[in-house]
Amino acid sequence: xxxPINTLGRLLRSPAGVAGLALLALLALxxxxxxxxxxGDPLAIAGAPLTPPFTDPAFPLGTDRxxxxxxxxxxxxxxxxxxxxxxxxxxxxxAGALVGTIAGFAGGLVDEALMRVVDAFQxxxxxxxxxxxxxxxxxxxxxxxxxxxxxxxxxxxxLARAEVLSIRERDxxxxxxxxxxxxxxxxxREVLPNALPxxxxxxxxxxxxxxxxxxxxxxxxxxxxxxVTWGSMIAEGRNVLRSAPFLSIVPGIGLVxxxxxxxxxxxxxxxxxxxxxxxx
Amino acid sequence: MNRALRLLRRRLVSSIPVLLIVIVGSFFxxxxxxxxxxxxYLLSIGGGDPALVQALRQSYGLxxxxxxxxxxxxxxxxxxxxxxSVIFNRPISGLILERLPNTLWLMGSAVALSFTVGSALGxxxxxxxxxxxxxxxxxxSLALYAVPSFWLGLVLIVIFSxxxxxxxxxxxxTIASGRQGLARARDIAWHLALPVAAxxxxxxxLFLRMMRTGMAEAWRQDYALAARARGLGHRRIAVFHIAxxxxxxxxxMLGLQAASMLGGSVVIESVFAIPGxxxxxxxxxxxxxxPLLTGIILVSAVLVILVNLAVDMAYALLDPRVGAxxxxx
Numbered sequence: 290x291x292x293p294i295n296t297l298g299r300l301l302r303s304p305a306g307v308a309g310l311a312l313l314a315l316l317a318l319x320x321x322x323x324x325x326x327x328x329g330d331p332l333a334i335a336g337a338p339l340t341p342p343f344t345d346p347a348f349p350l351g352t353d354r355x356x357x358x359x360x361x362x363x364x365x366x367x368x369x370x371x372x373x374x375x376x377x378x379x380x381x382x383x384a385g386a387l388v389g390t391i392a393g394f395a396g397g398l399v400d401e402a403l404m405r406v407v408d409a410f411q412x413x414x415x416x417x418x419x420x421x422x423x424x425x426x427x428x429x430x431x432x433x434x435x436x437x438x439x440x441x442x443x444x445x446x447x448l449a450r451a452e453v454l455s456i457r458e459r460d461x462x463x464x465x466x467x468x469x470x471x472x473x474x475x476x477x478r479e480v481l482p483n484a485l486p487x488x489x490x491x492x493x494x495x496x497x498x499x500x501x502x503x504x505x506x507x508x509x510x511x512x513x514x515x516x517v518t519w520g521s522m523i524a525e526g527r528n529v530l531r532s533a534p535f536l537s538i539v540p541g542i543g544l545v546x547x548x549x550x551x552x553x554x555x556x557x558x559x560x561x562x563x564x565x566x567x568x569x
Numbered sequence: 570m571n572r573a574l575r576l577l578r579r580r581l582v583s584s585i586p587v588l589l590i591v592i593v594g595s596f597f598x599x600x601x602x603x604x605x606x607x608x609x610y611l612l613s614i615g616g617g618d619p620a621l622v623q624a625l626r627q628s629y630g631l632x633x634x635x636x637x638x639x640x641x642x643x644x645x646x647x648x649x650x651x652x653x654s655v656i657f658n659r660p661i662s663g664l665i666l667e668r669l670p671n672t673l674w675l676m677g678s679a680v681a682l683s684f685t686v687g688s689a690l691g692x693x694x695x696x697x698x699x700x701x702x703x704x705x706x707x708x709x710s711l712a713l714y715a716v717p718s719f720w721l722g723l724v725l726i727v728i729f730s731x732x733x734x735x736x737x738x739x740x741x742x743t744i745a746s747g748r749q750g751l752a753r754a755r756d757i758a759w760h761l762a763l764p765v766a767a768x769x770x771x772x773x774x775l776f777l778r779m780m781r782t783g784m785a786e787a788w789r790q791d792y793a794l795a796a797r798a799r800g801l802g803h804r805r806i807a808v809f810h811i812a813x814x815x816x817x818x819x820x821x822m823l824g825l826q827a828a829s830m831l832g833g834s835v836v837i838e839s840v841f842a843i844p845g846x847x848x849x850x851x852x853x854x855x856x857x858x859x860p861l862l863t864g865i866i867l868v869s870a871v872l873v874i875l876v877n878l879a880v881d882m883a884y885a886l887l888d889p890r891v892g893a894x895x896x897x898x
Contacts, residue, residue: 409590412870416832417850421595421862424854425602501717505836508719509851523720534727541720548715556711 299561306557312550320367327361331517342535353522353536354529363543366519369430370500370547376434377499378492381441388442389449394457394476404450407443415440419502423511430513433506437499444491452487456480487562493555497548504544519543573885580881584874588867592646595866596639599859610655612857642863651864656856661864665846669868671741672834672845678761679769679830680823687773688812688819691780695815696807698785707781710774718833722767722840729763736763739842764841768833772826776819783815790814817887824880828873 300306323331334355342351342359350359392403410418419436426432456462457480465475506512507520514521519540526536607625611617617625645652651661694706730738742748742757787793788811796806835847842848846865853861 405586406590408587409594409870412587412828412873413591413595413866414828414832414835414869414873416829416835417866417869420835420850420854421598421866424857424862425598497715504717505719508836509839511854523723527723530723530727531731534723534731537720537723538727541717541724544717544720545712545715548717549712552711552715 297561300557303557303560305553306561309550309553309555309557312546313554316367316371316547316550319364320371323361323364323368327358327364331361331365332357332515339529339533341533342539350539351533351535353525354533359522359536359539362517362522363519363540365517366522366540366543367547369513369516369518370503370544373430373434373437373503374496374500374547374551377437377441377503378495380434380438381495381499382445382492384438385442385445385447386449389446389451390453390476390480392446393450393453394472394480400450403446407446410440410443413440416502416505419506420509420511423506428511428513430516433503433512436506437502440502441495441499444495448487448491453480493551493558497551497555500544500547500551573882576885577878577882580878584878588870588874591870592643592863592867593639595863596642597635599863600635602857602859608857646867651867652860654853654858654861654864656852656858656861661861664849664861665864665868668844668846668849671843672831672838672847674757675761675764675768675834675837675843675845676830678765679772682765682769683772683776684819684823687776688780688816690773691777691815692784692808692812694777694781695784695811696804698781698788703781706777710777710781713770713774714778716771718767718771719836719840721770722764722837725763725767726840736760741843741845764837764843767840768830768837771833772830775826776822779819779822780812780815783818784811787811787814817884820880820883820887824877827876828869831869831872 300310334357336345336348336352336358338352338354340348340352343349344351348358348360350363352358353362388403388407392400415437418440419433422436422439423432426436453476462475462479465479470479503512503518504520504523507518508524510521510524512518512521522540523537526533526538526540530537607622610625611622642652649662651665653659654661654664657664690706690710694703697703726738729735737743737760741760742753743760746753746756748756784807792814793806793811796810801810831847834845835850837843838845838847839851846869850862850865852858853865
């Protein structure tokens with residue numbers, strides 16, 4: 290039971306991990322404080338349009354073409370990005386781990402069929418798939434999350450299957466079989482928990498990608514129109530790119546910081562997991 | 570060579586079921602869409618009477634059960650007929666063939682840029698893991714990898730098109746310029762510079778990081794020690810022994826990233842208004858053109874399979890350990 294605590298300790302000793310955690314903590318704080326610091330709808334008109342940044346103390350980062358507060362949008366946008374990133378990663382990992390575990394455990398024809406489906410999903414560009422799915426199902430937050438997961442579950446599925454194939458030959462699985470556990474029970478209670486740690490390391494990368502895909506969908510106007518996202522802010526600012534470039538540039542910096550934080554955390558995590566493996 | 574051909578044949582055969590899943594899957598996905606091609610067309614002309622709807626459905630082949638339409642679609646695919654685009658009112662295969670070259674130029678140039686510069690900088694970083702040069706390049710590439718490509722494109726436009734006026738903001742070439750031959754090629758290259766940078770820089774960071782990681786691992790191998798024991802210089806070991814072995818995984822990565830790059834070109838082509846394959850996908854979504862979108866998904870799957878085939882072949886020719894009976898990772 291000490292393993293997770295040790296991994297956390299090693300994570301806190303890696304500079305990349307600490308930097309990533311710090312950035313993400315900052316973003317989480319921004320996302321959680323958004324409703325208190327900027328109550329009301331961030332899409333509502335708050336002041337004069339196109340106020341330049343650093344000129345009006347009421348709007349530290351200025352206002353957009355319609356007079357909406359950029360800073361409020363930035364804080365509320367952090368909510369959308371983090372929520373979509375985490376939810377899409379959770380859905381893809383749960384679905385992928387489930388499919389991978391079933392494929393690895395069942396073997397034979399089931400395995401073959403499931404892996405061909407995985408191949409097919411990996412052959413189609415994930416972004417194109419997301420685009421098609423959103424256009425069919427209509428743009429809303431849950432649909433965007435599912436659309437992103439549609440292109441991201443194959444990585445965890447492959448990884449989980451590989452882990453299962455190596456774990457199922459081990460003694461404790463044989464022991465579970467000997468005491469008469471049902472194969473499904475062995476898969477869920479014995480094999481899946483052991484296959485999970487490397488899948489979780491992949492999770493961070495998926496969160497980063499999900500944030501990027503969500504922003505690209507919103508940028509193309511396929512995000513949920515009722516919530517403010519960094520991608521939609523960039524798209525909105527693009528209309529006045531020549532006269533007010535900050536409107537597009539500022540939300541993009543939010544995206545870079547988020548994704549960088551996630552990747553740094555992933556690097557710290559994989560360092561921590563690698564040193565766990567190095568010491569038996 | 571024989572070995573490579575056998576591998577090619579096996580890969581071709583195994584890609585048939587995958588393609589079938591893609592076709593049937595995308596067919597059913599777009600079947601779920603509310604409304605069909607006839608509705609989309611009626612919307613564009615402002616409505617019509619039931620007789621017109623009936624006639625349209627008949628001409629688009631929208632009558633009959635889902636399965637019979639799937640069968641119709643599959644049989645026309647065999648004749649390389651992808652169907653009829655509603656919003657463009659022309660055959661889809663011709664439309665895609667017309668748009669594809671622009672995207673292939675964009676992607677090809679982005680791959681060339683990211684692969685050469687990325688692996689070269691990766692060699693610089695990986696020849697001395699832990700040095701200040703390595704730290705700078707590693708951190709820089711991680712930051713670059715976190716940048717959304719469409720935003721990078723906008724930033725490049727602000728700097729190089731709006732402020733410095735060095736590059737055009739949009740399009741693939743100067744319209745109606747009448748340029749031919751080399752002058753036209755130069756014009757296209759001038760238009761593609763910013764989009765290629767926006768798409769390629771992210772992959773440059775990826776290749777840099779992979780090369781660097783591969784080299785850092787290779788230094789710990791026995792052959793690195795053996796080369797040093799033979800008294801070879803550091804730079805020579807780094808380039809001819811370490812980097813050479815770290816390069817192969819990058820070729821695999823190239824195949825793995827083909828799909829993601831094709832997806833990335835959708836947004837980049839939208840930012841720079843390049844009339845390519847990716848922009849076509851966005852137009853298909855905006856115009857609710859389900860047959861066109863199905864065709865685009867299918868063609869992109871074929872492209873990704875072809876790229877991966879080429880990568881596998883290159884791998885088989887480069888690495889003698891890859892046997893015809895062996896499954897490559």
